[in-house]
Amino acid sequence: MMTFIRTSLFLILLFIVPATVFSEDQLEPIQYNNPDLIVDLGVGLWAWPLPMDYDGDGDLDLVVSCPDYPYSGTYFFENPGTGTGPANSTPIFKPAVRIADKMSNVQISYFNDTPIVSSPGRIYLDFPKNQYSKSVNLGVPSKLDLEFKRTRANQWKLVDWENDGDLDLIVGIGIWDDYGWDDAWDEEGGWKNGPLHGYVYLVENLATSSSETPVWKSVPEKESWPESLGPKPKWAKPVQIQAGGKPVDVYGMPSPNFADFDGDGDLDLICGEFMDGFTWFENTGTREKPELSEGVVLGARQKDAKKIETQHRIHMDLQMITPVAVDWDGDGDIDLISGDEDGRVAFIERFSDFEKLPPEEQKDHLRRTLLTPFFGRPQYFQQIAHDVKFGALITPVGFDWDGDGDEDIICGNTAGHIGYFENLGGGETPKFAPIKLIQEAKFQSGGTPITEDLRYQAGPKGSIQGPCEAKWGYSTISVADWNNDQRLDIIGNGIWGKVRVHLQGDHHTFFTHDVKAQWNGDAPKPQWTWWTPENGQIATQWRTTPTAVDWNDDGLTDLVMLDHEGYLAYYERAKKGDELFLKAPERIFKMEGNCEFDGRHRVVGEKKDGLLRLNASRAGGSGRRKLHFVDWDGDGRKDLLVNSENVNFLKNVRTDEDGTVWFKDMGKMDSRRLAGHTTSPTTVDWDKNGIPDLLVGAEDGRLYYKKNPRAK
Structure with missing residues (x-):
């Protein structure tokens, strides 16, 4: 009788929720699989020690x-x-x-x-x-x-x-x-x-x-x-x-x-x-x-x-x-x-x-x-190393960072650090090295370069929630060859809402620059942002992913992210002579059904079938959206994975003749709650079957993995 009930319930769910979203497997934390490794002791977000x-x-x-x-x-x-x-x-x-x-x-x-x-x-x-x-x-x-x-x-x-x-x-x-x-x-x-x-x-x-x-x-x-x-x-x-x-x-x-x-x-x-x-x-x-x-x-x-x-x-x-x-x-x-x-x-x-x-x-x-x-x-x-962990509110990107043929993990966290876990091999269950912090090159007054840990920080004036958040950075990143020099760069955003690119130089050190666009007039900024962007600088909402992706498949890396009002926007990359630049953003993304949300992907207001506004909240409630584009369901279109209690799958359903891209919210990708604040999705293909699998950065600083149901 129980088998009949479970089977019937599963068949009913197939009609309610697309099979591409859910599978019986649950998101589970990945381990170092490195028995000799020693790492920082850590729980999740917030540690209250009781020595005894x-x-x-x-x-x-x-x-x-x-x-x-x-x-x-x-x-x-x-x-x-x-x-x-x-x-x-x-x-x-x-x-x-x-x-x-x-x-x-x-x-x-x-x-x-x-x-x-x-x-x-x-x-x-x-x-x-x-x-x-x-x-x-x-x-x-x-x-x-x-x-x-x-x-x-x-x-x-x-x-x-x-x-x-x-x-x-x-x-x-x-x-x-x-x-x-x-x-x-x-x-x-x-x-x-x-x-x-x-x-x-x-x-x-x-x-x-x-x-x-x-x-x-x-x-x-x-x-x-x-x-x-x-x-x-x-x-x-x-x-x-x-x-x-x-x-x-x-x-x-x-x-x-x-x-x-x-x-x-x-x-x-x-x-x-x-x-x-x-x-x-x-x-x-x-x-x-x-x-x-x-x-x-x-x-x-x-x-x-x-x-x-x-x-x-x-x-x-x-x-x-x-x-x-x-x-x-x-x-x-x-x-x-x-x-x-x-x-x-x-x-x-x-x-x-x-x-x-x-x-x-x-x-x-x-x-x-x-x-x-x-x-x-x-x-x-x-x-003794167990779960892979990097601070709290980890923001991962799966990418072959060291060019050895397997996907490593590059990530940010609340402290504003950026680091990477090297994949040491092991196929579907990789063995990982300890975190290695990304180094930023800076110049002293005499012109001598020095390196230090690349770290986003609010300082006394950088958080919309005030000076008490000075030590936080909330680095969130994507990885791409931004300047076409055959080296991987890091595009980042954080607590200030300033979009930056960290261009890779020699010896794996990085040089930081503002990301700019060609605006029609003054560069816009969120209404509550006290500082003014200069020289075309992009000022977006805080703590939201700047997604570097070749959206139009022209060989140039574009930028897709929230604009200053929380709408998902497309910054097209163009080239004039040898110069690469970003055009002013266009709001080309729409959503079937509810189309305005808050930072946890909860519906805000009653607007439907309109421009996709991933955060309609203001000030401290703004931003906080973590994004990852991938063809999740194998239909040839770039879908969008966004943070929620775990991750929601926004299916790319069509593109109109005028270039408008329509998404449909297919719901949460798992039943496990991973966030009080936010999660951060990415994908990896560690088993090399050509199908992306889900990897989610959670509030506790750990990484949770789940195979794509298409692989079964």
Whole structure:
């Protein structure tokens, strides 16, 4: 009976959805297939590390929560007890094992060497045994300060604040009320709204207090409180922690950590932020009566009596960092373990003795001028290679990059890096080398070329969503021989919405140029873009693929991408003498049925059978479309694959006599959800059967593969 039902259902679906779209196979992540390879440890988008001895073998492992799609969950990375540095401080971790669902805003504290895992309003008992299944309600509202309307980070920790033997609550809150969200630039690139705020609150435990402070809340009577954590709490009203006579206030997402960082016996404070850095607040009071001094950027130095320099500050590669204070290497001082937005986790070692520093760091002026405890540069943890991963929101292109006859993967990511995974062979299941970052050639003032990692970045003025996104780049690319010199070039777009070409020179270095068109008048730009394109520069919507493709089959590489208003547009390439140029764009693409969408390919409005507008949203909601042209169904026409929850197949159904190209949306190409933000489709033919197969870059930075159903 079940066989009959399944068969009948499949036959019904054949009439509802074209067979070219769906197949029984599901998108699955590809692996390195390279057993000797070591790569950066990583979860998906956002890493919330919980260092603890999870397996009880005497060393610290990493547990990491990740709240993204599709990698959502809590993962255990086993420390095998081998590595370098004191106490094997940089082990090579085993691949991740999923141990529980995700937990947002999860934190870890330590009391009498016991790890305490917490989230807003709760602690979790004996986490290695129970994960999140056994918890205690703290009796405090999870939204602590109702004065603020827009909050994101909500980070709860426990610490014995005043050394009275009980555990108090410390809560870090990221406040967005002053900042807003997007579209607040003036015409000169000035941010008209306020900054992010990161406040830290104390909720004192009055269980052992003799003061007359009134009790505000208590752990409910029905909750069983572990004796090992002291008496059952009775909470005072929350108060903002002060530093230097004013509230502690960092740039969003404070991730507060109280520990004796300077070794003087009292608890100091180090905070993270929404960006990439750390702030140190020294306790100049006592262990029983803390008094914090004004915050100083971690790693800052006193240049002279009037100037503090921060160019040597301690910072992570990306942003949305999540530091945790713990003596990771067992040398008696407190280190930092910090997650990054792209899912990686780093060890930031505290050096309490200058003689233990590397020789190049043992400089007398450093000893004299450093204003904070000395920490080394972040060392990103490594793991045995498993899933192919490159940061987060990976944007792949399948192409034979090195000319050896098989398709490699060139890709961008949220950090704005561009790199490639070399295909080392293996046919349908390739073996991959680790990511190699693309190098950009630049010239110093004296004319000497230097190379550095090619990286798209917003900087303080480049994101429509404001200065808090300075470290993001959102590189999205295509590959083609743009200037007909028989070398592969990279055409890119990113967070600014500036289309660029990176022309390949000698020794695989690249030279960057703006991509320009011959406009009839001034170059247009999105209405919300504060900067003005110059000299024919193309200014499009941010984070959308500039697709280099010979659309009209004339031997010249054209450009197809969103224009400044979100319509899919054709920039035809032409040649005059030896000069190649792009014509002004034409809107030649239309869609049967619904024809206007948002950045996730959800229908916007009621327009039908009209110009294909892949994003009708504005400002921060604009752009974000990832495109790939390929003859997916084998009918000889260039179809369009676009991002959605996974990927939607827009079938090229006809071309009118006037050159108008019509697409029909055939629906999602798989049932698996890969995106909260966006995916990025491309195709490969690793089995060399002449039929393109689907490869999708996902939010978690991994690549998901599915064979074309035509191959069956």
